[in-house]
Amino acid sequence: MIPAASLRLQLGLSLLLCAVGPALPAYAGPDTSESLFAGCTAGPLGTDGWSYECRDFNAIISDHPGISAEIVWKHSRRTFEEQAAGRMKFEESSATLAGRKARILRASAKGVQDPEKSTFAVLTVEGKGGRRVLCKTRTAPEQQALCERVLEKLAGNSWQADPEAGATVTKSAAILAGRELSTPAGCKLQAGDGDGRIECSDGSRLDWIHLPETSGLEAFVRNGVKTIKDVALVAYTESRIPCAIDGVRTECTHLRLLEPSSRRDVYFVGTEVRGMAVYISCIAGNSSRQLPHACQQVLSFR
Known part of the structure; x- marks a missing residue:
């Protein structure tokens, strides 16, 4: 694991x-x-x-x-x-x-x-x-x-x-592009001015951040993918899949981490939502094949 x-x-x-x-x-x-x-x-x-x-x-x-x-x-x-x-x-x-x-x-x-x-x-x-x-x-x-x-x-x-x-x-609410997110049962919220994380007991996690401009989004996605590849130290597959953040259609980078006896999915995406440049990453729980509840409220697939 x-x-x-x-x-x-x-x-x-x-x-x-x-x-x-x-x-x-x-x-x-x-x-x-x-x-x-x-x-x-x-x-x-x-x-x-x-x-x-x-x-x-x-x-x-x-x-x-x-x-x-x-x-x-x-x-x-x-x-x-x-x-x-x-x-x-x-x-x-x-x-x-x-x-x-x-x-x-x-x-x-x-x-x-x-x-x-x-x-x-x-x-x-x-x-x-x-x-x-x-x-x-x-x-x-x-x-x-x-x-x-x-x-x-x-x-x-x-x-x-x-x-x-x-x-x-300071204690901030979980705000993504002007919309307040909920914190599911069994999860903890850490939020700052423009960024945040919802981390759950099953190992799943949603991270988000607002950037000053959309030109920085691609670099954040690219660096997030590189970071996970380097620190996970397991085999993986990588693909680009259609997805949406809060209904805004875009493409996600999907990494599937292949552990010896299980798999773990990680998604990275950045786009403009309600006039704001938004980056998110979503990590599925240990061996879970479902999109985490914390991520379901912002990330969807089409």
């Missing part, structure tokens, strides 16, 4: 949107609070971690059980590069964060005076899996120093830690 952890690695979607998201306010002076995260708003990244929107920076942390830091790095960087489409420049380095060796990627816009910079790091948490952390702030030296403190703090956290002290946790 494919372990659930192997299917847990996400595409860096919320992470990437954090990196290129809304502009930060002008620097408001040195941080003097007891906690770096005092006054921040924290939102869940599925079941993997937390995103933080703060006065002077945005940040994320996500932990991926049973998945190596090398795989987390590979797929996260690929997502960055595909979504950047040549508009960003990247600088790679290495460092030690909270006593752990980390690979570092710094991203900023090409050819313009970009007032903001994102610093992304991947490291190993011994005996657990890969961790990724990101901080975005303005390019002023004092704010870059602030981001270094943020990354150091997040890198040293315990595994799948609670939100940072001082942050206010």
Whole structure:
């Protein structure tokens, strides 16, 4: 059986949107609070971690059980590069964060005076899996120093830690293109601003995210397919099949994962729904041949 952890690695979607998201306010002076995260708003990244929107920076942390830091790095960087489409420049380095060796990627816009910079790091948490952390702030030296403190703090956290002290946790409804989704019995909802996940006790899962524009959808589908192929470590078949998201006709990429004694179906699709660019992935339950209940409310086949 494919372990659930192997299917847990996400595409860096919320992470990437954090990196290129809304502009930060002008620097408001040195941080003097007891906690770096005092006054921040924290939102869940599925079941993997937390995103933080703060006065002077945005940040994320996500932990991926049973998945190596090398795989987390590979797929996260690929997502960055595909979504950047040549508009960003990247600088790679290495460092030690909270006593752990980390690979570092710094991203900023090409050819313009970009007032903001994102610093992304991947490291190993011994005996657990890969961790990724990101901080975005303005390019002023004092704010870059602030981001270094943020990354150091997040890198040293315990595994799948609670939100940072001082942050206010937001709880969002499951909204897909303006429509609220239901959470079936036996399932748990994790939803943020523009994305979400419904994960069920049988191993099935629905993930969705809203993108700024439809031009990014193809890359998300492609990267999702590559990620599952790499982490599942089983034979598979791949096909394109007619499908619909909330009645909008399109095509899904269908992966059938062939375990020694069973199979598991995974679907990826992105299209415009009610004027919004929407990406979803649907993972069937362990050995189930039915479309999961969580997915049935948005995904259909024709």
